[in-house]
Amino acid sequence: MAMEVLEKELEKLKDTAQLSNSLANVDKIIDLLTAARSEVERANDPHVTSLTLTKLQNPVQRGLDAVLDDLKVVHKGQVKFGKALEKALTTDKDTKGSLPEDHDPMAQHPTLINRAIAMHLLREGQFGVASAFIAEAQPQRPQSSISQLQSQLSPLSPSSVTSPTSPRSPEPYESHLTPMDELSALQSETLQSSFAEMYSILSSLKERKLLPAINWARSNCAELEARGSNLEFELCKLQFIWLFKGPSVNGLPDTPENGRLGALYYARENFGRFQHRHIREIQQLSCAMVYASNLPASPYRSIFDIAMAFDEVAASFTREFCSLLGLSAESPLYVAATAGAIALPQLMKFLNKVKGKNTEWTTTQEMAFETRLPKSMVYHSIFVCPVSKEQTTAENPPVILPCGHVLARESLQRISKGSRYKCPYCPNEGSVKDAKEIIL
Amino acid sequence: MADFDKTNRENHLLLDTHVPVPDPPSSYHLATTPDLADTPCSSLQQDHPLLRIPLELLRKNFRSAHFELEKDKKNVVETLKETATRAVNNEPPPTEDVLKSLDAIIARMRGVKRKLAASADEEQRLYRHETARVRHLAEIYAMHTTDDVKYEVWSRTRLDRMLVDYMLRQGYGDSAQSLARERGIEDLVDVKTFEQMAQIRDSLRNGSVTEALAWCTAGDTKKELRKMDSNLEFMLRYQQYIELVRPYTPAKLSEAIKHAQRFLHPYRETHAAEVRQACGLLAVPPHRAASYPAYAALYAPQRWEALAELFVATHNRLLSLPSIPLLHLALTSGLSALKTPACHSAEGAHRQSAEGRANVASLASVCPVCSRELNDLARSVPYAHHTTSHVEHDLVLLPNGRAYGRERLDDYARKAGLLDGQVKDLRTGEVFSEERLKKVYIT
Numbered sequence: 054m055a056m057e058v059l060e061k062e063l064e065k066l067k068d069t070a071q072l073s074n075s076l077a078n079v080d081k082i083i084d085l086l087t088a089a090r091s092e093v094e095r096a097n098d099p100h101v102t103s104l105t106l107t108k109l110q111n112p113v114q115r116g117l118d119a120v121l122d123d124l125k126v127v128h129k130g131q132v133k134f135g136k137a138l139e140k141a142l143t144t145d146k147d148t149k150g151s152l153p154e155d156h157d158p159m160a161q162h163p164t165l166i167n168r169a170i171a172m173h174l175l176r177e178g179q180f181g182v183a184s185a186f187i188a189e190a191q192p193q194r195p196q197s198s199i200s201q202l203q204s205q206l207s208p209l210s211p212s213s214v215t216s217p218t219s220p221r222s223p224e225p226y227e228s229h230l231t232p233m234d235e236l237s238a239l240q241s242e243t244l245q246s247s248f249a250e251m252y253s254i255l256s257s258l259k260e261r262k263l264l265p266a267i268n269w270a271r272s273n274c275a276e277l278e279a280r281g282s283n284l285e286f287e288l289c290k291l292q293f294i295w296l297f298k299g300p301s302v303n304g305l306p307d308t309p310e311n312g313r314l315g316a317l318y319y320a321r322e323n324f325g326r327f328q329h330r331h332i333r334e335i336q337q338l339s340c341a342m343v344y345a346s347n348l349p350a351s352p353y354r355s356i357f358d359i360a361m362a363f364d365e366v367a368a369s370f371t372r373e374f375c376s377l378l379g380l381s382a383e384s385p386l387y388v389a390a391t392a393g394a395i396a397l398p399q400l401m402k403f404l405n406k407v408k409g410k411n412t413e414w415t416t417t418q419e420m421a422f423e424t425r426l427p428k429s430m431v432y433h434s435i436f437v438c439p440v441s442k443e444q445t446t447a448e449n450p451p452v453i454l455p456c457g458h459v460l461a462r463e464s465l466q467r468i469s470k471g472s473r474y475k476c477p478y479c480p481n482e483g484s485v486k487d488a489k490e491i492i493l
Numbered sequence: 494m495a496d497f498d499k500t501n502r503e504n505h506l507l508l509d510t511h512v513p514v515p516d517p518p519s520s521y522h523l524a525t526t527p528d529l530a531d532t533p534c535s536s537l538q539q540d541h542p543l544l545r546i547p548l549e550l551l552r553k554n555f556r557s558a559h560f561e562l563e564k565d566k567k568n569v570v571e572t573l574k575e576t577a578t579r580a581v582n583n584e585p586p587p588t589e590d591v592l593k594s595l596d597a598i599i600a601r602m603r604g605v606k607r608k609l610a611a612s613a614d615e616e617q618r619l620y621r622h623e624t625a626r627v628r629h630l631a632e633i634y635a636m637h638t639t640d641d642v643k644y645e646v647w648s649r650t651r652l653d654r655m656l657v658d659y660m661l662r663q664g665y666g667d668s669a670q671s672l673a674r675e676r677g678i679e680d681l682v683d684v685k686t687f688e689q690m691a692q693i694r695d696s697l698r699n700g701s702v703t704e705a706l707a708w709c710t711a712g713d714t715k716k717e718l719r720k721m722d723s724n725l726e727f728m729l730r731y732q733q734y735i736e737l738v739r740p741y742t743p744a745k746l747s748e749a750i751k752h753a754q755r756f757l758h759p760y761r762e763t764h765a766a767e768v769r770q771a772c773g774l775l776a777v778p779p780h781r782a783a784s785y786p787a788y789a790a791l792y793a794p795q796r797w798e799a800l801a802e803l804f805v806a807t808h809n810r811l812l813s814l815p816s817i818p819l820l821h822l823a824l825t826s827g828l829s830a831l832k833t834p835a836c837h838s839a840e841g842a843h844r845q846s847a848e849g850r851a852n853v854a855s856l857a858s859v860c861p862v863c864s865r866e867l868n869d870l871a872r873s874v875p876y877a878h879h880t881t882s883h884v885e886h887d888l889v890l891l892p893n894g895r896a897y898g899r900e901r902l903d904d905y906a907r908k909a910g911l912l913d914g915q916v917k918d919l920r921t922g923e924v925f926s927e928e929r930l931k932k933v934y935i936t
Contacts (some may be wrong), residue, residue: 056631059544063627067620072558073613079606086602094506106577113573117566120605124559127616131551137547142821152539152815152822158873163663165870166820170656174672174864182675186668223646279922282910292778330910361909380866381859388861390655390820394826395639397539420878424830425640431831432860433820434896435883438935440842444879446834453890454506458935478936491933492895493884 055141062137070130075123082116085109094167153404156257174388176375177246183245235300251374255289258367263292266370276377283372284366286327286334293320293338297345297358352484387429397422419444434493440464440477445493451486456481459491540630543654546683547623551616556713558612565605569598626682647833654681655820661687662818664695690808699799700736705804717811726805730756734771735791741778749775777831780851826912828862829874831934836862837872888933891925892916896933 089109093102159166167190167311174183250269270277270285277284297316300307309315324335335358344351372382391492403422436445439460445451449463460468465488468474475482516851576594579586579785614848633647653676666688673679689733697706710724734757737749753771761768782789790796809816811817862871885898895918909917914927 056627056634057548059633060627061625063620067624071613072555072609075609076606076613078564079602079609083602083606084597086595086599090592090599093588093591093595096586099580101579102588103577103585104581106573110577112572114570118570120562120609121559122561122568124555128559129554129880131548131555134554135548138544142544153580154816154822157817157821157825158871159824160817162873166659166824169866169870170659172503173656179672179675182668182672184585185671186665189660189665190663196649219787249525281905283908288843291800320725376859381861381864385859385861385866387649389827389831389867390652390823391827392830392861393823393825394539394648394651395832396826397822401538418875420829420875421658422825423878423880426830431883432831432863433835435833436878436935437879437882442880444834444876447838453931453933457932459933478934490894491890493888 059137062134065168067133068129070127070134072124072127075120078116078119078123082113082120085112085196086117117344153400169386172244172380174386175248176380176384178248180245180249206311207400212340233493238420247378251371254374255367255371256365258370261295261363263288263295263366266366267292269374270370273377277373280373280376282369282373283331284369286331287366287369289319290338290365291335292357293360294357294359297341297357317342333335345384349416392426392430399424436461436493438464440468453491454481460488462488462490498777523539540651542813542815542819543626543681544630545813546621546686549621549627550683550686551619553714553812554612554615554619556717558609560712562605562609565601569601572598572601622680622683636735649910650676650678650681653678655823655845657682657684659818659820665689666691668898669913686812690805693808694801694805697804698797700797702733702800705729705800706733708804708808714811718807721810723807723810725766727757727760727767728803731767731771732796732800735774735796738774739779743906746775750928812906824867824870825874828871830869830877831860832862832871832874832876833860834876836868836876884935888935890931890933891916892917892929893921893923893924893925895920899930 063165086152088108089105092105095306096102096105106364112378133486167186168273171187174180174186178270254269257263260409267285267288270288274285285364293316295303296305296311296319299312303311304309318336320335324338327335337353339355341348341351341356344353348354348357363391368382375382399422401479436451437443437450438445441461441463443449447459449461451459452462454467456476458476458480461475465485467479469485472485473482474485474488498564498724509664526673559666572594576591629647630649633645634645637642637643656670657673658679660666661673661682661684666684669682669687670684673682673684693708694705706726706729709718709729715726719899730752734749737745737752753768757768757771770791771789771861777785777788779792782792806816815822861867884896885901887899888896888897889902890896894930897919901919905919906916911924915924916930917924
């Protein structure tokens with residue numbers, strides 16, 4: 054709402070307050086002056102000269118005043134817009150107070166931040182920006198080594214690789230180097246070429262080409278299986294359906310390798326390896342063959358509805374690819390910055406309250422106020438002891454009583470009498486040594 | 494007793510509805526599937542500078558245009574008057590002289606036009622920026638939850654903005670420009686402003702005050718600086734003085750004294766101590782300064798870095814830019830909001846390395862604080878405060894002391910192709926039979 058008002062104000066400002074509006078008046082003065090000049094030159098007579106010059110005084114003065122008036126309009130517009138802006142920015146009750154600029158723990162870790170940014174840029178596929186960034190964020194070194202590093206970095210565009218590259222297992226990016234060395238290590242090709250491969254496969258997926266992804270999944274099937282991922286089967290299944298739909302949908306040439314026949318052939322070639330695990334789904338897919346003529350009315354229509362399938366499979370491919378690199382699918386920098394934006398109003402509200410009370414804004418370990426983040430941003434189980442209302446930590450872990458209730462260890466020690474306790478949540482009693490530490 | 498058990502169970506049920514169910518770890522768009530009570534626009538405070546900067550620059554642009562115009566107007570009017578007066582005098586000057594001064598006036602007016610046109614161009618550029626920014630923020634105002642599909646796109650643009658801002662402040666101009674170009678957000682970032690700033694800052698670091706002084710005295714900046722009680726100009730003049738004393742040759746010393754009379758003397762009341770020290774400096778050549786710490790500090794090369802910092806701070810204050818990068822703010826508040834005691838514990842470390850080897854199912858959505866990118870950085874912030882537990886509602890305990898949601902265990906067992914009635918630890922990979930699971934009650 055506030056922005057709509059502001060947008061209107063801005064339109065008004067742009068319509069009226071234009072410095073260029075004053076140019077016409079400047080031109081008029083120049084015309085006056087040039088006219089007077091030619092008059093003086095033409096007559097070449099002291100009398101005419103003095104007359105012309107005298108007559109020139111007032112119009113020029115007035116002209117200049119007019120230019121200044123034009124500028125005043127601009128100024129007025131700016132003042133008005135400035136007020137509208139302040140109003141728009143202060144209407145939200147949450148937005149009072151200033152940004153907490155005097156507390157900046159991040160300032161001490163520029164290299165860590167630079168490393169995080171470099172990795173973010175690489176994983177976003179911004180290879181050009183990443184290499185510029187790494188070069189600039191690098192501490193000064195001899196010119197030769199920089200150019201040497203630069204030459205190693207030929208920016209790879211994901212779309213330039215169209216043929217499926219020979220799939221190779223991404224090497225987990227493991228490093229025991231200092232952050233600065235690591236920044237230069239990012240310069241090295243490993244991570245970048247891994248992400249280049251990922252983007253090349255993703256762009257194939259976007260073009261509805263599944264084979265590069267299937268090849269990748271196949272050559273990494275051992276790792277994927279250990280992760281409990283069905284990616285390879287999901288991809289093969291989609292390929293089957295894609296072929297099944299035939300040339301009218303998939304736009305592939307009308308050959309025996311396409312259409313129902315092609316799908317059947319593909320299934321025979323590829324589904325064998327999934328038989329023990331996915332037999333049910335394979336059965337469904339083969340049964341669907343029978344209904345081929347009127348699939349939309351068959352019980353199998355949901356399987357063959359692939360409107361979202363390519364996007365979904367691309368998402369799970371990204372996730373698996375990144376986790377094989379030892380990285381999360383979503384850029385941590387993005388998640389952290391978004392969480393930061395969500396949490397900032399609370400932080401500011403808190404700071405405004407404690408301002409002037411000379412209190413530190415945090416304890417050393419724990420924040421002093423609760424920040425509510427969206428559920429999708431809760432990554433760990435958080436256990437708050439119902440007795441002490443404290444979060445459990447490695448030093449004070451959660452323990453489970455034989456009755457199934459969970460407390461923090463310190464709370465249990467506090468409520469126990471000698472070696473016996475009574476559960477605060479049910480009538481059970483027991484011995485403290487029967488409480489077992491658990492990992493949530 | 495039976496009744497008690499019943500109420501107890503009901504309580505659990507009741508509580509269960511309050512305990513958030515962690516998303517099934519299939520969601521790729523981690524950050525965009527929240528249901529959040531706060532509307533996204535309550536997080537706009539950090540974006541206020543975005544709208545303010547173009548306006549500040551517009552004002553500055555206007556003031557310098559106005560300043561120049563006033564100056565030129567005075568000059569034109571006076572010259573014209575003088576020429577006219579001379580023409581009507583008893584001894585009129587030859588026509589050529591009149592033409593000459595008329596030409597000068599015309600040239601001056603052409604200059605006025607040129608300057609105004611340049612200011613008008615700048616004005617157009619700033620209008621474009623402000624329009625783009627108002628629209629950009631209007632988008633988030635139009636969203637009511639962070640669930641909105643458009644929120645992710647918007648939030649990514651915000652991150653890009655913060656990155657460009659960070660890069661510009663760090664002086665990584667090329668990276669900033671190419672990122673802004675790639676993402677098409679040139680109107681949302683202030684590359685030009687920061688580049689000018691970086692140039693002046695770097696010239697200070699290289700031991701030159703000329704550029705900074707020019708900035709201080711250009712247009713009406715001087716007036717603005719006085720309004721905000723800035724001592725930047727004084728510090729620059731002071732440094733100039735020190736540099737004149739440093740060679741310690743008679744010629745330079747007398748130049749230094751003249752400089753002090755002209756530029757330092759006016760500050761004798763506001764900066765009494767410094768001005769007195771400046772006089773004292775004349776008696777202490779650099780090679781003898783070591784025994785006088787106060788004077789040694791004046792000769793110290795570190796002063797240049799301090800001047801550069803002072804300039805940046807003054808520049809940012811003048812344009813009401815935040816003094817620290819927004820990225821720092823977002824990371825400070827975001828990392829601590831996300832951080833849990835587990836993130837830096839031994840268990841967290843184990844989890845992290847385990848994921849590195851990619852041999853466990855683990856939690857597919859990896860915590861950003863535990864990620865290699867941010868783990869070290871997050872050490873400097875405290876962990877989030879929670880008053881309620883956030884665990885899966887169907888927790889069961891495995892015999893090895895680890896608890897997981899039942900649904901997730903079953904899901905994983907199915908994917909791993911286990912026999913019926915078996916489950917597999919999501920982290921360690923141990924297989925247990927169902928009978929050995931134990932229900933966990935979280936109150």
